Amino acid sequence: MKLKQVLALAVFAGSLQGAMAWTITGAGSTFVAPLMQRLALHFKQATGNHVNYQSIGSGGGILQATKRTVDFGASDAPLKPEELKRRDLIQWPDAIGAVVMGYNIPGVGNYQLHLTGKQICDIYMGKVRYWDDPEIKATNPKLNLPHIPITPVHRADGSGTTWIFTNYLTKVCPAWAQKVGFDTSVAWPVGIGGKGNEGVANYVMRVRGAIGYIEYAYFKQNHFNVAVLENKAGWWVAPTMQTMIAAAKQANWNEAMKHDFYMELPNPPGKYSYPIEGPTFALLPKGKNTNSYVLQFYTWVFNHGDADLRALDYITLPDFVKKDIMASWKKQGLSW
Amino acid sequence: MIELKDSGAISPVSSMKRNGKVGNTLFKIAAFTAAALIPLVVITIFVVLFIEAYPAIKVFGVWHFITSKSWDAVNNHFGAFTPLFGSIYVTIWAFIFAAPISIGVAIFITELAPHWLKPIVTTAIELLAAIPTVIYGMWGLFVLAPFMQNHVEPWILNHLATLPIIGFLFNGPGIGIDTFTTAVILSIMITPFMSSLIKDAFSLVPEVVKESAYGLGATRWEAIRKVVMPYVSSGIFGAGIFAIGRALGETMAVSFVNGNNHNPGSFLDMLSLLNSVTTITVTLADEFTEAESHLYLSALFYIALILLVISFSTLAVAKFIVWRLERRWKT
Amino acid sequence: MENVRIKSRVLKSNVIMILSTLAALYGIVFLGWILVSIIYHGYEYLNLDFFTKDPVPPGMPGVGGLRMAFIGQFIITTIAAFIGTPIGIMAGIFLAEYGRGTWWAMFIRNLADIVISMPAIVIGAAVYVVLVAPLQSFNGLSGSVALSILSLPYITVATDEMLKLVPKEMREAAYALGAYKHYVIKKVTMRVAKTGILTGVILGLARMAGEAAPLLFTSFNNDHTTFNLLKPMATLTITIFIYATGPYHEWHEQAWAAGFVLTLGVLVAVIIAKYLVHGGSFTAPFMYVARRITKINKG
Numbered sequence: 020m021k022l023k024q025v026l027a028l029a030v031f032a033g034s035l036q037g038a039m040a041w042t043i044t045g046a047g048s049t050f051v052a053p054l055m056q057r058l059a060l061h062f063k064q065a066t067g068n069h070v071n072y073q074s075i076g077s078g079g080g081i082l083q084a085t086k087r088t089v090d091f092g093a094s095d096a097p098l099k100p101e102e103l104k105r106r107d108l109i110q111w112p113d114a115i116g117a118v119v120m121g122y123n124i125p126g127v128g129n130y131q132l133h134l135t136g137k138q139i140c141d142i143y144m145g146k147v148r149y150w151d152d153p154e155i156k157a158t159n160p161k162l163n164l165p166h167i168p169i170t171p172v173h174r175a176d177g178s179g180t181t182w183i184f185t186n187y188l189t190k191v192c193p194a195w196a197q198k199v200g201f202d203t204s205v206a207w208p209v210g211i212g213g214k215g216n217e218g219v220a221n222y223v224m225r226v227r228g229a230i231g232y233i234e235y236a237y238f239k240q241n242h243f244n245v246a247v248l249e250n251k252a253g254w255w256v257a258p259t260m261q262t263m264i265a266a267a268k269q270a271n272w273n274e275a276m277k278h279d280f281y282m283e284l285p286n287p288p289g290k291y292s293y294p295i296e297g298p299t300f301a302l303l304p305k306g307k308n309t310n311s312y313v314l315q316f317y318t319w320v321f322n323h324g325d326a327d328l329r330a331l332d333y334i335t336l337p338d339f340v341k342k343d344i345m346a347s348w349k350k351q352g353l354s355w
Numbered sequence: 356m357i358e359l360k361d362s363g364a365i366s367p368v369s370s371m372k373r374n375g376k377v378g379n380t381l382f383k384i385a386a387f388t389a390a391a392l393i394p395l396v397v398i399t400i401f402v403v404l405f406i407e408a409y410p411a412i413k414v415f416g417v418w419h420f421i422t423s424k425s426w427d428a429v430n431n432h433f434g435a436f437t438p439l440f441g442s443i444y445v446t447i448w449a450f451i452f453a454a455p456i457s458i459g460v461a462i463f464i465t466e467l468a469p470h471w472l473k474p475i476v477t478t479a480i481e482l483l484a485a486i487p488t489v490i491y492g493m494w495g496l497f498v499l500a501p502f503m504q505n506h507v508e509p510w511i512l513n514h515l516a517t518l519p520i521i522g523f524l525f526n527g528p529g530i531g532i533d534t535f536t537t538a539v540i541l542s543i544m545i546t547p548f549m550s551s552l553i554k555d556a557f558s559l560v561p562e563v564v565k566e567s568a569y570g571l572g573a574t575r576w577e578a579i580r581k582v583v584m585p586y587v588s589s590g591i592f593g594a595g596i597f598a599i600g601r602a603l604g605e606t607m608a609v610s611f612v613n614g615n616n617h618n619p620g621s622f623l624d625m626l627s628l629l630n631s632v633t634t635i636t637v638t639l640a641d642e643f644t645e646a647e648s649h650l651y652l653s654a655l656f657y658i659a660l661i662l663l664v665i666s667f668s669t670l671a672v673a674k675f676i677v678w679r680l681e682r683r684w685k686t
Numbered sequence: 687m688e689n690v691r692i693k694s695r696v697l698k699s700n701v702i703m704i705l706s707t708l709a710a711l712y713g714i715v716f717l718g719w720i721l722v723s724i725i726y727h728g729y730e731y732l733n734l735d736f737f738t739k740d741p742v743p744p745g746m747p748g749v750g751g752l753r754m755a756f757i758g759q760f761i762i763t764t765i766a767a768f769i770g771t772p773i774g775i776m777a778g779i780f781l782a783e784y785g786r787g788t789w790w791a792m793f794i795r796n797l798a799d800i801v802i803s804m805p806a807i808v809i810g811a812a813v814y815v816v817l818v819a820p821l822q823s824f825n826g827l828s829g830s831v832a833l834s835i836l837s838l839p840y841i842t843v844a845t846d847e848m849l850k851l852v853p854k855e856m857r858e859a860a861y862a863l864g865a866y867k868h869y870v871i872k873k874v875t876m877r878v879a880k881t882g883i884l885t886g887v888i889l890g891l892a893r894m895a896g897e898a899a900p901l902l903f904t905s906f907n908n909d910h911t912t913f914n915l916l917k918p919m920a921t922l923t924i925t926i927f928i929y930a931t932g933p934y935h936e937w938h939e940q941a942w943a944a945g946f947v948l949t950l951g952v953l954v955a956v957i958i959a960k961y962l963v964h965g966g967s968f969t970a971p972f973m974y975v976a977r978r979i980t981k982i983n984k985g
Contacts, residue, residue, distance in 0.1 A: 459709025487896030604805030
């Protein structure tokens with residue numbers, strides 16, 4: 020009896036939702052999750068439709084979009100055109116974000132620790148094991164670094180933040196390029212794994228001596244300290260709106276558009292460019308009956324979402340890129 | 356034990372026959388189908404996992420897969436050694452921590468506790484068994500891990516890590532997110548199970564047997580050690596097997612505090628209690644929805660299959676041993 | 687001489703008895719520690735919004751609640767119970783009433799004993815292949831199926847054991863009156879064992895409600911309240927897992943509060959079960975299995 024009632028209720032509620040509003044489920048990148056959750060809330064307020072975004076990691080976004088278990092995926096690791104073809108996906112960027120190096124060292128405050136690419140590499144290779152190592156002291160002569168072990172925190176799940184971070188390490192550190200490489204998940208030489216940007220941030224905040232790479236918005240919403248980094252031009256840059264925009268300007272969109280928006284942004288040139296940064300992408304599983312809802316949502320994001328992006332310090336895409344994205348949907352024969 | 360309250364009023368014969376033979380057969384078929392579902396589901400799970408794991412089995416084989424330490428999505432090379440070792444290793448430690456405590460609790464409840472206290476302790480232990488494992492995990496992360504990092508592990512690092520021979524067990528960063536904390540959480544989780552089961556075995560020992568031991572002038576411990584223990588040793592064995600099965604298969608209590616570390620360094624580093632590890636269950640929880648390549652996902656199904664086989668065979672072997680012993684005993 | 691030996695024996699005995707008492711104390715201390723943490727942290731953040739509102743993204747004004755998780759947990763657990771309970775009870779009836787002494791009943795009973803501690807996450811992975819990938823969406827229904835598989839051996843074992851306790855004479859009396867077997871089972875055996883089986887079912891429910899691992903890959907998660915069984919659905923356990931591992935302070939608060947409610951619910955179920963049947967404990971079905979493993983002693 021009761022089962023029937025529950026089912027009837029479910030069907031009723033389902034049909035009610037169908038008549039009035041729709042729900043789509045997206046999953047993937049934890050890098051973009053704070054933004055997606057915020058956009059989803061405002062989208063609901065504006066249109067009444069629901070977007071359920073689950074922060075499971077970019078690797079998850081790619082896999083679940085490919086398996087078509089979600090209506091759209093999100094990944095900060097761009098897929099190459101041949102990969103997109105194989106997986107039957109469409110890809111476009113929706114925002115640009117930066118990756119910060121968060122740390123938890125007693126007595127060292129925000130923007131105080133200065134790190135070069137090589138130092139970060141050596142920490143994650145397990146070569147530098149204590150915070151008072153001479154290599155770290157060299158760029159931080161004034162800091163009183165304690166003799167406590169460094170606990171590098173990395174992602175336990177497949178992650179686009181990992182892709183951006185390891186892509187950066189590959190570019191600045193030959194040893195890393197040779198031994199580890201870059202991808203959404205790699206064979207980490209050392210460190211503990213947190214689930215999602217959320218998990219890494221949580222570990223960095225809880226574990227004394229920890230360092231981790233985390234999306235900028237998580238730094239904005241939580242209270243941990245982040246490092247000043249040396250960029251390609253040899254300048255020290257803190258992650259700020261200004262340095263992030265400077266880096267984003269180095270993106271070569273015209274070239275990327277020819278390759279389904281595939282681009283490797285980390286370690287860009289420019290005096291003021293923040294070095295670890297990249298666009299984040301949406302993945303559409305072609306042919307799912309919810310395609311048009313997803314495109315309606317993203318059209319709304321491109322037209323009305325910039326304020327939300329800025330509120331969380333993501334960099335908005337240039338207008339000509341947005342236009343080109345929407346034109347590319349049409350070219351693919353999609354309507355919404 | 357169980358109080359049978361309702362003896363069941365038997366209605367007149369005529370109404371008993373109302374449903375007739377057809378109902379009888381239908382009922383039997385329904386009961387049979389339900390029972391048959393159990394092997395069916397188990398076989399399905401095995402088959403599904405095997406099919407999904409097959410690509411990885413084909414590429415990595417069996418021996419190579421379980422002995423290889425590399426878990427490398429970039430080069431598409433996967434080996435199960437680290438999570439497999441982690442699962443078994445934390446289980447062993449959890450068992451080492453939990454077993455003496457559980458026996459102690461069982462002895463306390465059956466032999467020592469005053470009458471009024473028995474039901475209270477018994478209930479408390481049962482409640483502990485019922486607490487959802489995700490709660491153990493959350494509590495471990497928020498309460499136990501900081502406690503370990505700030506109070507317990509610094510002491511271990513200062514006093515035990517320098518010991519000769521066994522010092523390697525205590526050498527590590529000591530951040531509270533490690534094998535030690537994981538094993539403690541797991542041991543708290545399985546202790547109520549083990550002690551309930553051991554207590555149950557104790558209660559099956561006839562009072563006469565114990566009394567005759569006391570009559571011969573045995574101390575309490577001697578009575579337990581010499582008279583009760585032989586009686587309940589297989590009960591403790593059964594309880595232990597159960598606890599091990601639970602600890603091996605646990606995901607939530609482990610994933611918060613074990614550090615999810617696929618590369619714990621050398622084998623000696625992996626043995627350290629203060630180092631982080633990963634287990635099969637945690638690897639699955641973290642990576643299953645996220646493995647983007649076909650082979651990667653297949654490797655995850657492969658380790659799931661390995662875990663299932665281990666958990667299955669642990670209990671099956673235990674049952675088989677008992678069955679053999681029983682047969683020998685009878686003849 | 688003799689006196690010293692007796693003294694040392696008594697001393698040894700006393701030391702071990704003290705250690706046993708300390709072991710019991712250790713168990714109680716942890717239970718207390720966990721319960722106090724949960725009550726202390728959890729109770730603080732309970733309010734009406736917590737039950738009646740969907741969450742607000744971190745960093746946005748307002749607090750929100752976990753309505754979607756309460757509703758989802760209720761729906762998924764209820765449906766899992768409707769799937770798992772009848773099958774488990776019927777399977778138990780088969781083992782106790784029809785299969786006595788047959789090899790296939792032996793086989794199924796042994797199998798149930800073994801899979802009662804099957805790793806929960808493995809069930810989730812298998813159900814993902816069968817019910818999530820083909821349906822092209824994570825969905826609440828698959829979560830229910832995974833949980834029902836988890837509880838199936840538990841309820842089967844509980845029922846089987848309860849029915850075995852029914853005295854043979856009662857059945858025989860009914861047969862003597864010429865009743866059909868299914869009628870005897872329904873009107874006599876089940877009536878007698880009713881409370882015991884109900885206890886098993888309640889405890890099965892508690893077990894299902896407390897398990898998160900099989901839901902990770904099946905019912906997944908949802909930030910909104912949904913009644914659609916074919917869509918992703920939130921549960922308390924998964925929400926606790928995600929919120930507690932997240933970095934936001936308000937998530938941690940809500941994870942504690944959700945943990946408080948979940949623990950309270952499960953413990954109340956266990957206490958009700960205990961009240962219904964003296965000796966009906968959460969560990970009982972496991973105890974039966976352990977007893978079967980150890981039956982050499984009774985033989």
